[in-house]
Each structure stands twice: as structure tokens, then as C-alpha cells.
Amino acid sequence: MSFETISVVGLGYIGLPTAAMFASRKKKVIGVDVNQHAVETINRGEIHIVEPDLDMIVHAAVTEGYLKAVSTPEPADAFLIAVPTPFKECAGGEIPEPDLRFIEAASKAIAPVLKKGDIVILESTSPVGATEQMAEWLAEARSDLTFPQMVGENADVNIAHCPERVLPGHVVRELVENDRVIGGLTKKCSERSVELYKTFVQGECVITNARTAEMVKLTENSCRDVQIAFANELSMICDELNINVWELISLANRHPRINILQPGPGVGGHCIAVDPWFIVSKTPEQAKLIYQARKVNDSKPKWVIDKVKIAISDFLQEHPSRTANSITIACYGLAFKANIDDLRESPALMISKEIVKLHQGQTFLVEPNISSIPVDIDASLISISKAIDEADIHVMLVDHEEFKDQKPENAIVVDTKGIWL
Numbered sequence: 001m002s003f004e005t006i007s008v009v010g011l012g013y014i015g016l017p018t019a020a021m022f023a024s025r026k027k028k029v030i031g032v033d034v035n036q037h038a039v040e041t042i043n044r045g046e047i048h049i050v051e052p053d054l055d056m057i058v059h060a061a062v063t064e065g066y067l068k069a070v071s072t073p074e075p076a077d078a079f080l081i082a083v084p085t086p087f088k089e090c091a092g093g094e095i096p097e098p099d100l101r102f103i104e105a106a107s108k109a110i111a112p113v114l115k116k117g118d119i120v121i122l123e124s125t126s127p128v129g130a131t132e133q134m135a136e137w138l139a140e141a142r143s144d145l146t147f148p149q150m151v152g153e154n155a156d157v158n159i160a161h162c163p164e165r166v167l168p169g170h171v172v173r174e175l176v177e178n179d180r181v182i183g184g185l186t187k188k189c190s191e192r193s194v195e196l197y198k199t200f201v202q203g204e205c206v207i208t209n210a211r212t213a214e215m216v217k218l219t220e221n222s223c224r225d226v227q228i229a230f231a232n233e234l235s236m237i238c239d240e241l242n243i244n245v246w247e248l249i250s251l252a253n254r255h256p257r258i259n260i261l262q263p264g265p266g267v268g269g270h271c272i273a274v275d276p277w278f279i280v281s282k283t284p285e286q287a288k289l290i291y292q293a294r295k296v297n298d299s300k301p302k303w304v305i306d307k308v309k310i311a312i313s314d315f316l317q318e319h320p321s322r323t324a325n326s327i328t329i330a331c332y333g334l335a336f337k338a339n340i341d342d343l344r345e346s347p348a349l350m351i352s353k354e355i356v357k358l359h360q361g362q363t364f365l366v367e368p369n370i371s372s373i374p375v376d377i378d379a380s381l382i383s384i385s386k387a388i389d390e391a392d393i394h395v396m397l398v399d400h401e402e403f404k405d406q407k408p409e410n411a412i413v414v415d416t417k418g419i420w421l
């Protein structure tokens with residue numbers, strides 16, 4: 001059965017670009033989101049998130065009539081669920097547990113409009129077993145339909161997991177070019193998913209089972225987290241030993257089989273700092289290295305803040321006539337990584353907020369990718385050149401391109417990215 005109408009539930013950083021890609025291939029796409037602002041914005045042909053080139057694709061899809069957004073699901077032939085999978089609230093020291101309530105809500109929302117022949121694909125990054133759990137929620141809600149866990153290949157509704165793996169800032173290109181891992185609950189579920197994704201995916205669609213597909217995504221992000229933790233740990237070791245960690249890494253990386261990542265102020269974003277916990281919470285006894293890597297990366301912002309405190313006392317020693325409240329600190333970069341405007345889960349933002357709080361004098365914030373700073377920070381956003389001219393202490397937090405050509409001379413610098421050393 002072919003896919004005439006495709007519904008994407010959750011129109012965020014993954015769901016909206018995915019919906020737009022199907023629509024750009026002239027499929028009828030119904031996007032569903034509980035956020036009324038997102039629905040209205042998309043229906044005007046605009047976007048509520050920042051992602052290069054996405055605005056043009058959404059605008060064309062909406063004006064040509066292939067994409068519409070709604071608040072309540074409507075019947076379709078395929079449903080892709082791309083909702084958040086955050087942690088549950090937990091006390092400090094506890095292992096964070098994944099919170100599947102948005103997948104549950106999406107399953108319950110689409111259940112009434114499901115019909116025989118439909119396919120439901122979970123795209124959200126999920127702990128192992130979440131796709132089977134989603135199939136259970138759907139089966140509970142629709143006892144008149146059969147599902148793969150009940151009758152295998154003969155199910156009325158097919159179910160699969162196909163994790164998104166695109167890099168923020170490159171989503172439009174990576175959606176088309178990246179390979180996809182597809183884990184159906186049965187072979188038929190996988191094969192039908194491949195047929196659906198082939199609408200726009202030029203990469204290979206590789207078939208496995210749902211649990212492996214879930215674990216593949218968690219493994220990719222945990223691998224990166226562990227590798228970044230290695231770089232961050234090296235940066236703290238080198239600081240003790242008075243060695244330039246960036247020089248060290250670039251020399252070690254000349255070895256043909258070594259490729260160490262870059263240290264920084266910590267790991268941000270909504271994926272790499274989250275997904276490893278989905279493995280650790282299921283298998284705490286086994287996932288010791290993955291756990292430790294999370295701890296190392298999470299400890300880095302505090303290490304940077306301690307370095308800033310030392311810089312303040314160094315400055316006061318060098319300038320005995322000055323007091324702490326006369327010192328100006330500039331923080332360069334607020335985004336969670338270079339050359340984007342996304343401040344979510346950003347270690348740079350967290351460190352800047354903490355500096356504003358602890359420092360008695362003025363703090364300048366420099367972030368060329370945004371036009372206003374979040375309301376909860378009491379500091380001013382200024383230009384790079386003004387910060388370089390006027391600040392006494394310079395805290396380099398994000399290696400945005402704009403920062404690479406201008407550098408403070410003869411000043412105290414806390415450089416977490418090694419671009420001014």
C-alpha cells in the first residue's frame with residue numbers, strides 16, 4: 001500500500017524538517033503539534049525554529065498546499081512520531097531516567113484515527129524497549145486493530161523505530177544524505193518503513209530490529225560523549241602539568257589511528273548530554289565508562305568557573321589599586337556550540353550566568369548569533385570589538401568564527417576553546 005498522506009507528530013527541530021522534506025517530494029503532509037504558536041506559524045509558511053534553508057522549504061510546502069499543521073491528529077497512511085524524550089525529575093546524585101510521557105501522549109492522540117494498513121514510526125531518541133512500549137499503548141487504545149506484537153507479519157498496523165541522526169545546523173542536507181537505521185517490529189514493518197523514507201532519503205536505509213535501532217542512536221551519542229570526556233579530562237590534566245592541551249591533541253592526532261576530539265566548557269545541546277543516561281539508567285552495573293564520561297563532561301563548567309575566580313584574584317594581584325567591583329569580565333559565546341544560535345542546555349550560557357552572579361563588577365556578554373539575551377541574565381550584550389577593548393578579563397566559551405580573527409592582547413584570558421592561545 002503506498003503512502004498518500006503522511007502525518008508527522010511533533011513539529012520541532014526534527015519533525016518540522018522531516019515533514020517539509022516529504023512535502024517537498026509532493027506528498028500530502030499533516031504536521032501535528034500541541035504548541036498552537038508553532039501550528040499558526042507553520043500555516044503562515046513561516047518557521048518557529050532556527051535551521052538554515054528550512055524556512056524556504058516550509059514556505060514552499062505550505063504555499064503549494066502540501067504541508068499543513070494541525071493541533072489534533074487526522075487520518076493518514078503513515079505516522080512519524082518526533083516528540084521530545086527528556087529525563088524525569090530526579091534528585092542530585094541519582095541516575096536520570098527517561099521520561100516517555102510525550103511518546104505516550106502522541107500514541108494516545110493518533111490511536112483514534114489509526115486504520116488498517118497504517119504504519120507508525122517512532123523517530124524520537126528512545127531508551128531500548130520504547131518502540132515495543134509504544135506498540136502496547138496503541139494496542140491498548142485500539143482493541144479493534146491488530147499490532148505486530150500480537151500477530152506478527154499479519155498485523156493491521158505496522159510499527160518501527162527509525163532514529164533521527166541529523167546535526168543541528170546541517171539538518172536539511174543530512175536528512176537527505178545520511179544513512180538511516182530502520183528497526184521494524186517485523187520484517188514487513190521494516191520494509192514498509194524503507195519504502196516510506198526512500199521518498200526523500202538518498203543515504204542507505206539499513207534494516208535491523210527495533211531494540212538495536214534504539215541502541216544504535218544511543219551508542220552514537222554516547223560514543224561522542226565519551227570521546228569529548230577524554231578531551232575534557234586531558235584539558236584538566238594538562239592544566240595541572242602546564243602543557244597546552246590543544247597543541248598536545250594536534251600532535252597526538254598526527255598518529256594515523258588517533259583522532260582525539262576538542263575540549264571545551266562542557267557538553268551542551270539536547271542530545272549528547274542526555275542520551276547516554278538512557279543507557280546508564282537501564283544497565284547501571286555495566287555502563288560504568290559511559291556514566292563516568294557524563295560526570296567528567298558535567299563537571300567541566302564548574303572547573304571553568306573556578307578558573308575565572310582565579311583570574312579575578314590574579315588580576316587583583318597584578319593591579320593592587322583596583323577592587324573586584326571595578327573589574328570588567330567579557331564572556332565570548334552563549335550558544336551550546338560554534339556557529340549556531342541555539343542556547344538550549346548550553347554550558348557557555350550556564351557559565352556566563354554564574355559569572356554574572358558571582359562577580360561584583362560588570363560582565364559583558366558577546367554572542368554574534370543572537371540579538372537579545374535571555375531575560376534571566378542581568379548583563380549587557382555587546383560587540384566583540386567593544387568587549388576586547390574594554391574588558392579586563394576575557395572568557396572564551398564558544399569558538400564562533402567571528403571570534404577567531406579578533407583577539408585580546410596582553411590581557412588575562414580564560415580560553416576554554418584554545419582559539420586565543
Ligand code: SAJ
Pocket residue numbers: 125164165166167168220221224228261262263264265266267268269270271272336337338
Ligand atoms: N563538543 C565538544 N568537543 C568536540 C565536539 C563537540 O566539546 O570536539 C561539544 C559541543 O560544543 C556541544 C556538544 O559537544 O556542546 C554537542 O555537540 P555536537 O556537535 O557533538 O553534537 P549535537 O548535539 O549538535 O548533535 C549530535 C550529533 N550526534 C553525533 O555526532 C554522534 C547528531 O548527529 C545527532 O543527530 C544529534 O546529536 C541528536 O539529535 O541526537
